[in-house]
Amino acid sequence: MPILAALASGLLLFVSDHPLRLWWLQMVAFLPFWWALALRRGAARSVWPLGLVLGLGNVGPLCIVAGVDPPILALAAVNVAQWSFAAPWAARLLAAGPVRGPLAAAALLTLVEVAVWHLVPLFGTAQCFARPLSAAPALCAFVAFTGVGGLVFVLLATQALVVQARQRRIAAPAVATAALVAVAAALSWHRWTRPLGPERIVATLGWGHDADRFHTAPGELVAEAKARGATLLVTPETGVASGHVPRERTLGWLAGLAKTNALALAVGVWHGPTNDNRIWFFDATGELRGEYAKTHLIPWLEDYVAGDGTLHHGDLAGTSLGGMICQDDNFTDLARGYGRAGTRLVAVPTNDWESIRGFHLENSVYRAIENGYAVARAASGGISALVSPRGEIVQQLDHFASGEGLLVGPLATGDAEPTFYAWFGDLPLALLCALLVGAGLLRREPGGLANA
Secondary structure (H helix, E strand, O other): OHHHHHHHHHHHHHHHOOOOOOHHHHHOOOHHHHHHHHHOOOOHHHOHHHHHHHHHHHHHHHHHHHOOOHHHHHHHHHHHHHHHHHHHHHHHHHOOOOOHHHHHHHHHHHHHHHHHHHHOOOOHHHHOOOHHHHHOOOOOOOHHHHOHHHHHHHHHHHHHHHHHHHHHOOOHHHHHHHHHHHHHHHHHHHHHOOOOOOEEEEEEEEEOOOOOHHHHOHHHHHHHHHHOOOOEEEOOOOOEEEOOOOHHHHHHHHHHHHHHHOOEEEEEEEEHHHOEEEEEEEOOOOOEEEEEEOOOOOOOOOOOOOOOOOOOOEEEOOEEEEEOOHHHHHOOHHHHHHHHOOOOEEEEEEEOOHHHHHHHHHHHHHHHHHHOOEEEEEEEOOEEEEEOOOOOEEEEEEHHHHOOEEEEEEEEOOOOOOOHHHHHOOHHHHHHHHHHHHHHHHOOOOOOOOOO
8 A cells, every 4th residue: 555655646746747737736746655654664674665666656657758868767767766765764754753753754855856956967956846836836936935945845844744634633733734834825925926127028939840930031030029019039049050150250140130120139059169059149239248158968968068157147128138048947056146146037048849848948937936037938849938037927839839930028027136045045945954854863753763
């Protein structure tokens, strides 16, 4: 029964994700797992298979959906190893008491999750099980204080406390659950109801993997964006190649497009002379106002020169504008840098593929919520989107379904006030979780797990 319960948790996590996207199942997915750990907390050597089975139940079907490319397989292996390692320690901590135990166990699992994002450079927070909850940004607005790690902790801790309340038939775990939910709700309400910055008319251009008109008839597309009121147009990652012709000629061509249409551009460029992937920022007069080079590369798939993490800060199209490229927004370091700088809008050119496009978009939403800025995401082989600083997807266009197209519309920008998470990152949550784990290890009830 414990093995089947752990498997049920893994399968519930999968069903909450793509392709079904029943995100609300995240709120009950761990109940069977915590019940299974509570049953086996006195037998250490039989606990790690529960983590193994949960991991396999989650990422096994996910690999079928997302594909079996080397990075996806590596992600699956890390996920299974993570849960197999953490399960015995979580079971041990459950023995610390009806409230302290669940909090300590959830804190341990949260610490492991956050450590994987930072120490295993695969897909950052995009590999987090809580990613699908970005579909309900009002519920998880509190990540502006805690980051996605806080959402992980709340999901794990509340469900562990519910299991304790049911098994022990005492009020303390239920009261702790209500208090934790109330704190998260209050923080979310505070962020959700704050005033945002001024609106800007923003355009993103995207296409599938077929030939696109940006190379054959660029003037038409830029003119259309301008005619529809846009003050900024963002193109996909490597939408232009600079290298087959001299850099200055490519710069002149793009500067002419911007100047002729009086439209600011953020153009994804493959920069052959330095073998890197970057964004060129042009103002409405055609002046090159800055460049940003992609910093986070996908292991095994991207073999070129990575940027050094230098951010682009500048005023463009009437607002403070930054930029990241594709894989960059799976991680929090660069995103927080823009948040601390008070950036109101971040352009994100990206190049996805069909099976992962939904996963990547969901994760991008968290960067907006955590740091309080809007995101203009232009995709090739993926989904373009305009995302508000609250994490609302104002508009989106799936280029696999609709082909080439422009998104144009009003987008509220950020309020230029750095969030708590932008300033402090995962450190406060990590310290809190470490304290809870320490408290759990110092106090265990008789009969607890002795050999974890």
